Amino acid sequence: MIELNELTDAAQKAFPADKLSPARDASWELTAEMGWLMVRLPEDDGGLGLDREASTAIHYEMGRVLSSAPLIPAQLGLQAVVESKTLADRADWLERLSAGEYAPLHMLPAKVEVAANGTVSGTVGGVFDGDMAVAVVAMLPTGYTLIPTDAQGVELTERQIWDPSRRIFDLVLTGYAPDPALMLSDVEGAAAMHDVLGPEAHLALAADCLGGATAALAMTVEYLGMRKQFDRPIAMFQALKHRVADMKTRIVATEALLWSRARDPEAARLQIAGLKALATDVYQFVTEEMIQLHGGIGLTEEHQCHLFMKRAMLNLQLCGSLDWLNERVGQDALAEMA
Amino acid sequence: MTDNADLEALRSEVRGFLDAEKPAGWRDASRTQEDFVQTQRGWFAKLVKAGYAIPHWPAEFPGGGRSLAEQKVIYEEIAKADCPRLLLSFVSTYHAFATLHECASEEQKAKYMPRILEGETWCQGFSEPGAGSDLAALKCKAVREVRDGQEVYVVNGQKVWSTMAQFADMCLLLVRTSSEGVKQAGITYLLMDMKTPGVSVSPIHQIQGDEEFAEIFLDNVVIPVEQRVGEEGKGWAVAQATLASERGLTLMELGYRMRGALSRVAALIREHGREQDRGVLRDFGALVSEVDAVCAIADQFLDNRIKGIERIGDASIVKNSYSRALRAYAKLGVRLGGMDEQYVKPITFGDLNTGNWMADFMNSYAWTIAGGSEEVQRNIIAERMLEMPREPKHWTL
Incomplete structure (x- = not known):
C-alpha cells in the first residue's frame, strides 16, 4: 500500500511549485512514468488499484502547478473502460491506455442527433488535448462508446479558450456510424456508468480547484509581504489581511470536505457534486481576490495571476456548471428532507 | 487509548440513554427564560446522573475521564438526537472547571468542583x-x-x-x-x-x-x-486557561445541529410553494454544501486535536466558517419567509436554528461578535497562521 504522503512528496518533486504549467508532452510522459495513469486501475487488471483518496491527492498536486497534462479526462476515460461490460477488447484497451495511449472522457455536454440509420451527427464538447487522443469516450444517446479519432465522419476541431494551461477540442461527428464492438455501455447501462464517472470527475475537479487555490493564496501572501507602499509591506494593512484570511478560511473548510468525501466510499453522488460546486466557487473567489490584491501587476500577462483565474473560470463550467449543480443538490436535499 | 469498538459501544450506550431520556418538547418548554432555565437545570441533572455531563473532567469524578474521541461521540449523539445544548452550565463545566482544575488551590477545588455537579452555575x-x-x-x-x-x-x-x-x-x-x-x-x-x-x-x-x-x-x-x-x-495567565477550556466540541456540535436544521429551510421552501423555483433551489443547494463543509472542518479540527497536531489559527477557521454559514442559513430563511417573518413570533431560548428566521438572523451575530469577533479571528489567521506582519503597535492621533 502506497502511503498518501509518499504520493504527494513524489508529485511535488516531479512537479515543483515554482514551475507552473510545465510543457504538456513532457508532463504527460512523466505522469505515465510515475504510474499515475494506472492509479485507479484495479490490481486484477494490472493497475495500482489505489482508491479515490490517492487520485484526489494527485489531482490536487496537478492543480497546484496548473498542470497541462490531461490526467483527469484520461483517468475518467480509463475508468469508463474498466466499468464497461460490453467492450469487446476490454483487456487490450486497458493495456494500451495504461501504457500511455490517451482516450479521454469529454468534459462538456454532447449535442448530437441519432439518425434513423443509427449514424450520429453533432458535437461532443470538451475533449481535452484531442490532438493526442487515439479515441474519445463519449456519452451518446445510445450509451457510452469509444470513438476512434481517425474513424470515418469524425473530426477534431480545436477551440480557442482563455485558459492557456489546457487545450480543448470539439469532436465533430458527421454521419458517424458507431462501432458496436466499441460500445462501453448500452442505453440502460449508461446511467450506471454515469453514476460512477460523475463523482470521480467532480472529486478530481474539486481537487484541482483546491490545489490551485492553495497555490494562488501562497503567491498572494508572498506578494503582499514583498510589495511596499507607504514605507511598509502592504501585508501590514488590516484591510488586505482580512481578505487573505477569508481566502484561507474558505479554502481550508472546503478542503476538509474534499478529504472527507474522498475517504468516504458511501458518499452520495450529489454530495460530491455539491463539493465540486463549492470548490469551483471558492477557486473563483480566491483567484478574483488574488488579482485585486496584486494590483496592477495582476493585470499583466507576464505575471501568473491570470493563469489561476482563467483555470478557475474554466473549471466552473466542466462537468456541470455551478448553477446547475447547486440546483440539483438543492432539489435532492429538498426531496430527502420531505 | 480508545479503540473503535469501544467508541461504537459508547455510541450505542449514549443512544440508548437518549432514546429513553430525551426531553421531548424542550423547545416548547423554553418559551420564557424562566422555563428555559428550568429545562436546562433538569437536563443537566439527568446528564450528570447518566455520566455524560462532564466527560472532559478527571476520572475521579463520576462520568469524567473520557478521551476527546469519547467526548466527541457523546456530543455528536446529543446533537443528532436534537437534545438541548448545555448552555446554563457551560461556563461552570468548562471555564470554571478548567480554571479550578489547572490553577486553583486544593481547598478551592474541593470546595467548588462538587458544587458544580450539584447544579451551581x-x-x-x-x-x-x-x-x-x-x-x-x-x-x-x-x-x-x-x-x-x-x-x-x-x-x-x-x-x-x-x-x-x-x-x-x-x-x-x-x-x-x-x-x-x-x-x-x-x-x-x-x-x-x-x-x-x-x-x-x-x-x-x-x-x-x-x-x-x-x-x-x-x-x-x-x-x-x-x-x-x-x-x-x-x-492574565489564569485567564488563558479559562479561555482555552473549550476544546472544539461546541462548534462540531453546532455544525451537526445546523446540518439537521436544514430541514427547516426545506419546510419553508415547501410552505411557500417554491419547490420549482430554480433560484431558490440553487441557493439552498449552495447552503447545503457550505454547511457540509462546516461539519467537515469542525470534525477535522477535533481529529487533529485528538492526534495532537492542532496548529494556531485552526480554531479561528472553524469559528469563522461556522458563523458565516449560520448567517447565510438565517438570511435565506428570512428571504424565503418574506413578510411572514416580519411579524413577531415567540422566540425559543437556547437554540440557534429555531425557524423563527428574523430571531435566528439576529442571534447569528452572537457568533460573529462574541468569543473573539470575526475580525479578531481574521487577524489570528493572517498574522499567526499565514505569518503576515502585525500592524505597528504605537501610533498617535
Missing part, C-alpha cells in the same frame, strides 16, 4: 465596556485592605456581556490590582460569590428579545484574599 466577569477585543485593557479596580482582621480585595467597576450572569451563583472575575508596567501584568483573578453585597446584575435586552447576557455592577464588593486564583498580578 458560574458566569464570567471578563469583558468591560472599554475592554472587548482588547481584554487586557480592563479597568475594574481591586484594592487590597484589611477589614475585620481579614485580608480582602475591595472591588469597584463594571463587567459586561456576561453570559447568563443573572442566574449565576459564582463569577470568574478579572480585576486590576495594579496599573504599573504592561497592562497584562496588573490583572488578578478572583472567584466571586454573586450574593456578595454590592453585586448587582442587570440583563441586557438583545435585539431579538433574548436576555442571554447581563451586566454586572460592582460597588465596594468585598472579596476575601483566599478567593484569589494564582498570585496577585498573575491573573
Whole structure:
C-alpha cells in the first residue's frame, strides 16, 4: 500500500511549485512514468488499484502547478473502460491506455442527433488535448462508446479558450456510424456508468480547484509581504489581511470536505457534486481576490495571476456548471428532507 | 487509548440513554427564560446522573475521564438526537472547571468542583465596556485592605456581556490590582460569590428579545484574599486557561445541529410553494454544501486535536466558517419567509436554528461578535497562521 504522503512528496518533486504549467508532452510522459495513469486501475487488471483518496491527492498536486497534462479526462476515460461490460477488447484497451495511449472522457455536454440509420451527427464538447487522443469516450444517446479519432465522419476541431494551461477540442461527428464492438455501455447501462464517472470527475475537479487555490493564496501572501507602499509591506494593512484570511478560511473548510468525501466510499453522488460546486466557487473567489490584491501587476500577462483565474473560470463550467449543480443538490436535499 | 469498538459501544450506550431520556418538547418548554432555565437545570441533572455531563473532567469524578474521541461521540449523539445544548452550565463545566482544575488551590477545588455537579452555575466577569477585543485593557479596580482582621480585595467597576450572569451563583472575575508596567501584568483573578453585597446584575435586552447576557455592577464588593486564583498580578495567565477550556466540541456540535436544521429551510421552501423555483433551489443547494463543509472542518479540527497536531489559527477557521454559514442559513430563511417573518413570533431560548428566521438572523451575530469577533479571528489567521506582519503597535492621533 502506497502511503498518501509518499504520493504527494513524489508529485511535488516531479512537479515543483515554482514551475507552473510545465510543457504538456513532457508532463504527460512523466505522469505515465510515475504510474499515475494506472492509479485507479484495479490490481486484477494490472493497475495500482489505489482508491479515490490517492487520485484526489494527485489531482490536487496537478492543480497546484496548473498542470497541462490531461490526467483527469484520461483517468475518467480509463475508468469508463474498466466499468464497461460490453467492450469487446476490454483487456487490450486497458493495456494500451495504461501504457500511455490517451482516450479521454469529454468534459462538456454532447449535442448530437441519432439518425434513423443509427449514424450520429453533432458535437461532443470538451475533449481535452484531442490532438493526442487515439479515441474519445463519449456519452451518446445510445450509451457510452469509444470513438476512434481517425474513424470515418469524425473530426477534431480545436477551440480557442482563455485558459492557456489546457487545450480543448470539439469532436465533430458527421454521419458517424458507431462501432458496436466499441460500445462501453448500452442505453440502460449508461446511467450506471454515469453514476460512477460523475463523482470521480467532480472529486478530481474539486481537487484541482483546491490545489490551485492553495497555490494562488501562497503567491498572494508572498506578494503582499514583498510589495511596499507607504514605507511598509502592504501585508501590514488590516484591510488586505482580512481578505487573505477569508481566502484561507474558505479554502481550508472546503478542503476538509474534499478529504472527507474522498475517504468516504458511501458518499452520495450529489454530495460530491455539491463539493465540486463549492470548490469551483471558492477557486473563483480566491483567484478574483488574488488579482485585486496584486494590483496592477495582476493585470499583466507576464505575471501568473491570470493563469489561476482563467483555470478557475474554466473549471466552473466542466462537468456541470455551478448553477446547475447547486440546483440539483438543492432539489435532492429538498426531496430527502420531505 | 480508545479503540473503535469501544467508541461504537459508547455510541450505542449514549443512544440508548437518549432514546429513553430525551426531553421531548424542550423547545416548547423554553418559551420564557424562566422555563428555559428550568429545562436546562433538569437536563443537566439527568446528564450528570447518566455520566455524560462532564466527560472532559478527571476520572475521579463520576462520568469524567473520557478521551476527546469519547467526548466527541457523546456530543455528536446529543446533537443528532436534537437534545438541548448545555448552555446554563457551560461556563461552570468548562471555564470554571478548567480554571479550578489547572490553577486553583486544593481547598478551592474541593470546595467548588462538587458544587458544580450539584447544579451551581458560574458566569464570567471578563469583558468591560472599554475592554472587548482588547481584554487586557480592563479597568475594574481591586484594592487590597484589611477589614475585620481579614485580608480582602475591595472591588469597584463594571463587567459586561456576561453570559447568563443573572442566574449565576459564582463569577470568574478579572480585576486590576495594579496599573504599573504592561497592562497584562496588573490583572488578578478572583472567584466571586454573586450574593456578595454590592453585586448587582442587570440583563441586557438583545435585539431579538433574548436576555442571554447581563451586566454586572460592582460597588465596594468585598472579596476575601483566599478567593484569589494564582498570585496577585498573575491573573492574565489564569485567564488563558479559562479561555482555552473549550476544546472544539461546541462548534462540531453546532455544525451537526445546523446540518439537521436544514430541514427547516426545506419546510419553508415547501410552505411557500417554491419547490420549482430554480433560484431558490440553487441557493439552498449552495447552503447545503457550505454547511457540509462546516461539519467537515469542525470534525477535522477535533481529529487533529485528538492526534495532537492542532496548529494556531485552526480554531479561528472553524469559528469563522461556522458563523458565516449560520448567517447565510438565517438570511435565506428570512428571504424565503418574506413578510411572514416580519411579524413577531415567540422566540425559543437556547437554540440557534429555531425557524423563527428574523430571531435566528439576529442571534447569528452572537457568533460573529462574541468569543473573539470575526475580525479578531481574521487577524489570528493572517498574522499567526499565514505569518503576515502585525500592524505597528504605537501610533498617535
